[in-house]
Amino acid sequence: MASNALNPFFSGINIPDKYFCDRVSETKSILETLENGSNIVMKSPRRIGKSSLIKHIFSQKEVKKKYNTFFVDVFGTKSMDDFTREFGREFMRSSSAKRLSGRKGLLRMMQNPYAQINVSPDGALSGFRVGLDGGVSPVVSLPKIMETLEKSRKPNIVAFDEFQTIQEYPEKAAAILRGYIQQMNNTRFIFAGSSRHMLNRMFEQYNEPFYHSSSSFNLGLISVDAYVQYCREMFELFRKQIDSEAVSFVYELFSGITYDMQKVMHETFFLTRRKGIATISTVKDALAEILSSYDQDFRAAFDQLQNQREKNLLVYVALQGQASGLTSAATLKRFNLDNASAVQNALKHLCSDESNLLVKFGKASYKLNDKFFELWIADQYGILESKYNAALSQFKGDPE
Ligand SMILES: Nc1ncnc2c1ncn2[C@@H]1O[C@H](COP(=O)(O)OP(=O)(O)OP(=O)(O)O)[C@@H](O)[C@H]1O
Ligand SMILES: [Mg+2]
Missing domain, CATH: 3.40.50.300 (P-loop containing nucleotide triphosphate hydrolases)
Known part of the structure; x- marks a missing residue:
């Protein structure tokens, strides 16, 4: 089995030049x-x-x-x-x-x-x-x-x-x-x-x-091209390979957030045998490992929420990926959420420093702060694969 000590995808902020991307x-x-x-x-x-x-x-x-x-x-x-x-x-x-x-x-x-x-x-x-x-x-x-x-x-x-x-x-x-x-x-x-x-x-x-x-x-995102090239080079340094589309899949799924992508790549690299080739399926295996390692933490974070309203909102936003119009009559009814001002309060708490589970962006759109938490919730509700398919269609649908 590959050793973690020989993994080019570092965590932390002191990254040797050789393993630093772009x-x-x-x-x-x-x-x-x-x-x-x-x-x-x-x-x-x-x-x-x-x-x-x-x-x-x-x-x-x-x-x-x-x-x-x-x-x-x-x-x-x-x-x-x-x-x-x-x-x-x-x-x-x-x-x-x-x-x-x-x-x-x-x-x-x-x-x-x-x-x-x-x-x-x-x-x-x-x-x-x-x-x-x-x-x-x-x-x-x-x-x-x-x-x-x-x-x-x-x-x-x-x-x-x-x-x-x-x-x-x-x-x-x-x-x-x-x-x-x-x-x-x-x-x-x-x-x-x-x-x-x-x-x-x-x-x-x-x-x-x-x-x-x-x-x-x-500071902007690392570009997808630079990231694909970097990952391929890192695998090759250790006589392994990774498909370009497996890297693009990770990039798309995590919207180019460096920390998240490096975490997935670290695990994907670990799961790839010497002389082996990592594919989208290897990435999915890596994600399954990561999500299961977070299981206790995410369960605890979920259980700690103040009330059912907050839990419903978090699940709704996680399943949607990003959501707006959360106080509209239709949403309230559909998700058993009682009234708009109570929902506003719940959103405020979910976005607060104390809870830090949601981030607000644009005028009134929300997404989960931690993409891994979003994927974990999606998994609990049996829609993880459809999240993966959505990410895949994003870059595969590109005529280029
Ligand atoms: N160019 C890079 N090459 C390889 N890994 C990187 C690169 N940039 C960042 N990382 C990895 O991504 C993670 C996040 O990077 P870093 O902590 O520098 O981001 P940050 O913007 O300072 O985050 P925060 O907002 O949490 O302080 C780090 O663990 C680091 O290992
Ligand atoms: Mg920092």
Whole structure:
């Protein structure tokens, strides 16, 4: 049986170059923008490949040679303190930091008391209060990090991933950070995030602190042609093959979402013998494995729903793939849904951060956030095969 350790379809965001798919023009364009002295706001829907792309760019030989790079994951931080700690940790970890300040300098910084930033109600910086950090890990203050970056011989690129998170802090974080970032000449920033709406508000509304301070970069899907070629090459590296139409089937079924496709390809690769050829049928076997591995989780998520109305709605949207007109009289009647405002509330809850099962798009259309959950529900209702057929007819129906 094939070993998982020898699988070119990686999960996680640190993907060796050899197994990384495309993104050639994106890498070039992002580097050119940074080179021109602009910061970048990188946006895309969830799970397309923002974080992996930044890591990929940072791992390029010429980038390593030219820049010090820092990748700060802001996700899960709740305050400026958390942010500073996360930034400090990456700063200390990075080999760039060691080069920047030397061992002695680093030790001095680690012993530095932690500077807390005071902000006046209008968001302006009003000075620093210095106190001792109570945390276990060493903390470098934000001014110290920025100051060291500015003094470095090589220019720096700092990426803040899931940057929209700072909007949730109790402090006026955008104003604080802008105060620093505006003054920095030796450091370029990449602000990446998925929450399009929030990022847009931060960077495009004129009264917000980051207004027009950065170039916008919308990361699109990997093209179907590039993905087909990539998958075929990955299989061939291990003396296996995959039919182009099996890859197109996955692309169509998952609407080009990188995370989902890579998960299916990982399993498809695993199920393909050395010298064997993966087909659409292998992909379906891989999907069956994946859906059954999620069985407990999806069952639990379904059981946790507040009431039958929410369950009915979720099933309805899953079976449809995407649905609109959910509060129309005909839909209410057909699915035993009582009244429009109760349905509105249920939809709101299903889309909320807490539940996160549905996503709203367009005016009032909905789809499941997780395509695997949609397929699992379809399987429970015996229509999985017809979902597969719909995806197949999409690209087979193409006269080309
Ligand atoms: N170019 C690529 N080649 C190979 N795999 C990739 C590529 N881009 C992304 N992936 C895979 O897809 C998954 C999702 O990518 P990533 O986490 O970078 O997306 P994201 O847009 O940052 O997602 P999120 O919105 O969840 O933060 C990763 O697990 C990664 O392994
Ligand atoms: Mg990410």
